[in-house]
Amino acid sequence: MPHAPQVKIPATYIRGGTSKGVFFNLTDLPEAAQVPGEVRDNILLRVIGSPDPYGKQTDGMGGATSSTSKTVILSKSEEADHDVDYLFGQVSIDKPFVDWSGNCGNLTAAVGSFAISNGLVDASRIPENGIAVVRIWQKNIQKTIIANVPITNGEVQETGDFELDGVTFPAAEVQVEFMSPVDATDAMFPTGNLVDELEVPGVGTFKATMINAGIPTIFLNADAIGYTGCELQEVINGDDKALEMFETIRAYGAVKMGLIGDISEAAARQHTPKVAFVGAPQSYVSSSGKQINADDIDLNVRALSMGKLHHAMMGTAAVAIGTAATIPGTLVNLAAGGGERDAVTFGHPSGTLKVGAEAIEGENGWTVNKVVMSRSARVLMEGWVRIPGDVF
Template structure:
């Protein structure tokens, strides 16, 4: 029986923030994958190496974590005053689906550079030396993101001395502005409350701040669920019962804020919402062995992504943290000491991160106007990725 040969597709493998992903230009994808649908999903799954019942993604570009099982498709923007449309696909590791329900804030740091290198930004907008401002339309959540990309000798500057906890080597600093960062339409607090009592049958009832900024996120108090807020990955990811409990809480939170119609639907929506827990500052050792002092941070946050505790912090969740911290009365704000603030430095498993946020109350509802953070990005590899031809011939 003959087998279809492999097909090669132009692609770039990039690190953005504390994530990695495979980047494509829309026009470089096979024609059948240039529109949303099963062929596109099948190609991206095969590129990353999913679904993999072994959970290793050996036969693909993924690295078997939620931070590295990611894909990005960029195209010339159809939106006025924007340079590029950015579509993010979170690829499940062990299940046959791609989750298109939200953004990746970390990979956003690489979008500006990829857009410049791929010809999506007009040459007269790129300085010989300085900073190029790239206006990005985030197509998953229909929001504007502005990336400030350093340029040296007319090219993207990737190397530098900016250090980001969770990334081993320094690189050039890229400042990212998330404009009006509430994810999609509707209220930033979908229940209308800064704090809710979230009832989870068989588990308990918990105080929860459920916010829709950067990405829908459910915040709990660490103490209410038996944690300190200083935990590293092994403390959570090595405990199957804890992971199952977090997923049950996440599913009921998703139901309460209207993202799903039944708790069963949460299994097919792994990317959103996120679930996180917060605590007041304490001393702890980061995953690299670096000492983090209580005086170094305003609040401790641990967040789960795709069912596992994240090794650092998702960029979109950082937006949610910064926004919630700026609003007096949320669990994040209270854990940070309460009051008004325009920036917060939080501790995560790999270290610390500072994020600025602006929020104001309008007509009895809170509105986030902007969140700002610095990340870094670089090309790891570029050329072609190959997939078996029968992946494309599904139609």
């Protein structure tokens, strides 16, 4: 029986923040995949190597973690006053689907550099030396993000001495600004409350801050679920009962936030919402062996992504953390000591991260003007990915 030969598709493999993914220029995809649908999803699944019942993604570009099972499609922006349209697909590792429900904040750091290097940003907006301000339209969540990309001799500067916990080697700093991550017409707190009582049948009832900023996130107090907030990955990811508990909490929280109508729908929406837990600042040793001192952080935060504790912190969850920290009375704010603030430094499994936010309270509740953090990005490989031709 004859088999279809492999086809090759132009692609770039890039690390952005503490994630990495396969980036595509929309026009380089096969024509049938230039629009949303089954063909596009099937191609991306095969590129990454999913679904893989072994959980390894050996026959694809994925790295068998939520941070490395990612795809990005970029194109010249169709939105006024923007340079590039950014579409993110979170690829399930062991199931045959791509989740388009949210953004990847870490890979956002790489969007500007890819857009510049691939001619998606008008040359007049790129200085010979200095900072190129790339205006990104995030299509998944319909929001504006600004990436400040360093330029040297007319080209993207990727090397540098900026160190990001969770990334082994230093690189050039890319400041990312998430502009108005919550629309004024949207509810930052979908339930209308800064803190809710979240009832989870068979698990318990917990105080929870449920916020929609950056990405829908459910924050819990660490001690309420038997943790301190200093945990590393192996403590939770090796505990099947703990993972089941978090997934159940996530499902019921998603219903309460109005993201799904029934808990049965949570299985098909793995990317959102996120579940995170917060604790008062305590010293701990990070996954790299680095000593994190309580005096250097405002609080500890741990977050789950795609059913596992994240090795560092998702960029979009950091937006939620920064936003919630600036709003007195949220669990995040209280864990950080309460009161008013415009920035927060939190501990995560790989180290620390500082996030700044501008949040204001008006007649219609809280709004956030922008959230700012520094990341880095580096091209790892560019050329073509190959997939069997019978995939699409």
